[in-house]
Amino acid sequence: AQSVSQHNHHVILSEAASLELGCNYSYGGTVNLFWYVQYPGQHLQLLLKYFSGDPLVKGIKGFEAEFIKSKFSFNLRKPSVQWSDTAEYFCAVNPQTGANNLFFGTGTRLTVIP
Amino acid sequence: DTEVTQTPKHLVMGMTNKKSLKCEQHMGHRAMYWYKQKAKKPPELMFVYSYEKLSINESVPSRFSPECPNSSLLNLHLHALQPEDSALYLCASSPTSGSIGEQFFGPGTRLTVL
Numbered sequence: 001a002q003s004v005s006q007h008n009h010h011v012i013l014s015e016a017a018s019l020e021l022g023c024n025y026s027y028g029g030t031v032n033l034f035w036y037v038q039y040p041g042q043h044l045q046l047l048l049k050y051f052s053g054d055p056l057v058k059g060i061k062g063f064e065a066e067f068i069k070s071k072f073s074f075n076l077r078k079p080s081v082q083w084s085d086t087a088e089y090f091c092a093v094n095p096q097t098g099a100n101n102l103f104f105g106t107g108t109r110l111t112v113i114p
Numbered sequence: 115d116t117e118v119t120q121t122p123k124h125l126v127m128g129m130t131n132k133k134s135l136k137c138e139q140h141m142g143h144r145a146m147y148w149y150k151q152k153a154k155k156p157p158e159l160m161f162v163y164s165y166e167k168l169s170i171n172e173s174v175p176s177r178f179s180p181e182c183p184n185s186s187l188l189n190l191h192l193h194a195l196q197p198e199d200s201a202l203y204l205c206a207s208s209p210t211s212g213s214i215g216e217q218f219f220g221p222g223t224r225l226t227v228l
Contacts (some may be wrong), residue, residue: 043204
């Protein structure tokens with residue numbers, strides 16, 4: 001079955017540590033890829049997106065993600081996290097089938113300790 | 115205006131009540147979406163409207179009835195809900211319903227069914 005997997009359910013880091021959150025998908029065709037963030041009590045916000053071109057994409061707040069087509073992966077990274085990065089992070093996939101279906105992974109909760 | 119607004123923020127209803135959730139955007143987007151998000155789970159797509167017409171219904175029970183009166187408004191009419199329908203209901207919009215993918219989310223309505 002087609003799916004989006006985020007294997008890290010809860011990640012706890014100290015401030016200034018580096019972050020990498022995994023995302024793998026199983027759709028066979030061309031896809032658009034996204035990372036959304038949901039800060040406590042706030043709505044989903046787009047961090048970054050990949051449609052085509054350079055597989056290394058940069059988003060807001062110092063986040064970046066790398067699309068590795070051969071691994072069906074789109075991992076999120078940040079060199080140095082801050083306490084304010086504490087949030088739920090969702091990877092999402094839009095299979096390019098002509099319909100704007102957006103499928104979310106199960107999310108990774110990031111807790112950054114000051 | 116780059117916002118998607120949703121009212122009410124919170125709603126408590128009994129199983130015999132009829133209520134409606136409202137969503138509004140003024141970004142000129144022609145696709146609008148309803149998602150359901152249970153606690154600690156990812157959003158799940160319910161409905162997609164494209165150019166004010168229902169284009170996707172993800173096998174949602176008939177006790178949820180969407181309506182798109184115009185290109186800026188999206189309603190979700192609720193009737194005879196069950197306690198398991200308690201969740202955060204998210205509205206989103208995107209420029210088109212084609213495979214562009216980027217969606218803008220509202221803050222959600224937190225629904226409790228007693």
